[in-house]
Amino acid sequence: MRHQRLLGLMLLGTVWAIALPPVAAKDEIPSKTLTQWIVTTRKSQNSDIAQNVPIQVTGVSVFETDTALEIVLETAGQLSQPTTSVVGNTLIADIPNAVLNLPEPQEPQFVNPTAEIASLSVTNLPNNQIRVAIEGVNAPPTAQVSASAQELILTVTPSTNAAITDDEEAIQIVVTATRTEEAVENVPRSVTVVEREQIEQQVTVSQSRNLQDILGNLVPGLAPTTQSNNNTNQTLRGRQVQVLIDGVPLRSNLTNQPRDFRSIDPDSIERVEVVRGPSATYGDGGTGGVINIITRRPPEGEILSTVEVGVNAAAGGGNSFLLGDSFGNFFKYGLAGDEGVVDFVFDFSRSYTGGFFDARGDRIPQFAQDSDADTLSVLGKIGFDFSEDQRLQFSASYFEANENFRIISDPSIEDIPGIQYARALEVPGIEVIGGNEAGNHTTVFNVNYTHANLLGSRVQAQAFYRNGPVSFTPEDLRPFDFVDPGIFQSTIERELFGGRLQVETPVSSTLSVLWGADYLDEDISQVITFFDPEVYDATNRRVFQAIGTRSYMPPHNFSNLGLFAQAQWNLTDALRLSGGIRYERFALSVDDYTTVGFGLTPDRAIAGGDVSFDDILFNIGATYNLTENLSVFASFAQGFSAPTFGTILRDPPEDFTSVTDDFDVISPQLVNSYEIGVRGNWANIQASLAGFYNESELGIGFEESPLGTRIARQPQRFIGLEGTVDWQPINNLALGGSVTLLRGEFENEDGDYLAIDGFTVFPPKLTAYVQHETDFGWRNRLQLLYVGDRSAAFDDGVDPVPVTGYTTLDLISSIPLLGGRLSFSVENLLNRQYAPFLNQVNGGYFEPGNVAARGRTISVNYSIDW
Secondary structure (H helix, E strand, O other): OOOOOOOOOOEOOOOOOOOOOOOOOOOOOOOOOOOEEEOOOOOOOOOOOOOOOOEEEEEEEEEEOOOOEEEEEEEOOOOOOOEEEEEOOEEEEEEEOEEEOOOOOOOOEEEOOOOOEEEEEEEEEOOOEEEEEEEEOOOOOEEEEEEOOOEEEEEEEOOOOOOOOOOOOOOOEEOOOOOOOEEHHHOOOEEEEEOHHHHHHHHOOOOOOOHHHHHHHHOOOEOOOOOEOOOOOOOEOOEOEEEEEOOEEOOOOOOOOOOHHHOOOHHHEEEEEEEEOOOOOOOOOOOOEEEEEEEOOOOOOOEEEEEEEEEEEEOOOOOOOOOHHHOEEEEEEEEEEEOOOEEEEEEEEEEEEOOOEOOOOOEOOOOOEOOOEEEEEEEEEEEEEOOOOEEEEEEEEEEEEEEOOOEEEOHHHHHOOOOOOOOEEEOOOOEEEOOOOOEEEEEEEEEEEEEEEEOOEEEEEEEEEEEOOEEOOOEEOOOOOOOOOOEEEEEEEEEEEEEEEEEEEEOOOOEEEEEEEEEEEEEEEEEEEEEOHHHHHHOOOOEEEEEEEEEEEEEEEEEEEEEEEEEEEEOOOOEEEEEEEEEEEEEEEEOOEEOOOOOOOOOOEEEOEEEEEEEEEEEEEEEEEOOOOEEEEEEEEEEEEOOOHHHHHHOOOOOOOEHHHHHHHOOOEEEEEEEEEEEEEOOOEEEEEEEEEEEEEEEEEEEEEOOEEEEEEEEEEEEEEEEEEEEEEEOOEEEEEEEEEEEEEEEOOOOOEEEOOOOOOOOOEEEEEEEEEOOOOOEEEEEEEEEOOEOHHHHOOOOOOOEOOEEEEEEEEEEEEOOEEEEEEEEOOOOOOOOOHHHHHHHHHOHHHOOOOOOOEEEEEEEEEO
16 A cells, blocks of 8 residues: 655635544553454445445454554455545545444544554545544554455554654755755755645646746745746846756856756656855855755655646636636656665656736737747656665656747837837747757756765765757847847757765764865857848748858857865764865866857957866854754855856957957956854744855956847845744644845946846845645645835946836645545736836836736646555
């Protein structure tokens, strides 16, 4: 019998039903030796019962052994396999086509039948069902089922989790912060863990099923979602974030419209660990922090299949309730198992995202949106446990998102006074002949080997490969005569391989050292395909006929080597110190090339060459337990990030003629970060508060350019505050939220500090939620996202417009049904009309970029395990 767990917290409904009311103990089972309690042994005289007649349960016996509790249902025919679910700490087994037929009127119910079981009941339900409910003291128990023609036996095993008292806290383990398993309470950094049940819950409310939407709602310090398919400007504490899948970096040195969060379907994710603040733990790129996406893991000791289907549609504004062009659908199948020495995971999913509509019922243009897109995601993993100490695991994942770009942004709105919302313009029947299908494709291969005790040390080795080409939507820039590249499509190729080796060596019972090396090697290039303007005009923007290609960004190689050592020292039971050093070296190799001149910019010959940069980074931190429930932490950490070399090579400064001679003015970004915080974890309240300050002498900013933006190097500093609170005032009710305040400044040429632009610094962000789960498993959640006003960059003349704040509400609800779970979610419940903060800033430069957010959207999903 498998133990089904379909998780997902839901919110506050209008009905608070109680399926299992508490009942006083009728009897108590002795807990020393094998004991039997028999309700009755009456047997039916006729065992030849028709199939449409419910099977009678004529006796209930309960046995306690040294390791389990056995519940025996004596029958007059063979019972069907029960369907199981978990509600709180209660394991529920519902047996169809069955009724209790006992001589005594009372149904068997017990309180504290064993030390690990809080209650046990066997009851009749309507529609000829029997429910067996077993509540664990600290966690839900598990059960195995065996059946015959005369009885059904549930062998119940209590959870092995230790009891959590008022003075103890649940220990949450993370691996990303220190690259080894570490309790969150011992990490001197701000860490957020998004668990599987939260992902399952949140993905139902996002029309595009985009991880960017989920993390934007749940992670303090991370910019709110922009509902787009790229995460260029979804910064963490104002800086770029390194995104990993199982430790494999997705973030390229070329960060042009990255699709990091569109590289895996959320249903293939076990958990997401977010380390906030600069980190060199995984090498280049983590100046804002690290987001490690950890893929699904197999269940223990069983084989489990999962099917999920879903549909969604816009339901806001317009003349009809559901807008036909907005309908999307989703299908997922998963198979995972554990056969002792071998375990495996296979996940397959595909989805179609329909058109986006705003709160007024107007179609939203496809301006870097996820709408009108087909996605496919495949994940496969297999692991071998050669012994208790040795494990080898292979994994592969593939994700593709193909975009249908027939809904463009109408440029005519620029003729209307004031800044308008972008207006959709449909161009049906688009053909691309000789070009590429717009979208992104990500392939990842990963091999991991672990030896838990090699000469007294724990050794982990990893080798990986990632390929992630992106083809953008064709564009017509002829109206911009100062650029005039014609009609073209850009395609970026990024291919990376690398490896990691780390060794954890215990020096004493209180001191350990983690040391090792990382290596990355990436090849990057960008090609432009030009289309025939006469064909394009003659077909009214419908046909893109390729007439040639040209290398826009020269092929170049970027490599990164890191050597590190990190120590963990438990100075006392309450005080824990950590610190380390990392040597980082970058190398860039480029052949001779010629730039592509647009408009007034001529082609230029650039001499290639090899350049390298290196530096040494430090970190130190401490945690101190004031009490068993309250701790404080402080840290200093450095992050290291190479500039996007490809952008500089593609559009170099006027005096740039040689890679070897002129790249010395483009140095990597070194970030110094200081953080102090406090954490509290009590029986029904969890809270945290952290303040941070980080600075860099060569920060990466942006300047307006005819082709979009250009990198500008300037001193930068960020200061901010983050807080979280979660409260469970009564059983099955929870509420809480988070707040993020961020301020960023850069030093201009006159030595004055001005507010950093809205592409980098997001407005104040507040989240809140309330959720409830009834005793029969109905889960409801109402969640709020508030994004405040921001005018600092506008007042300093940096941004063209101020940002106007907005508030949205989402509703998520689910209920057990037919052995699975049915979910119903509403995004933007109040149908608020607004533009995400980044789109408002975009609209100040380019009015068709002022794209409205999605209006009210309804999603329905059903999932089942067996």
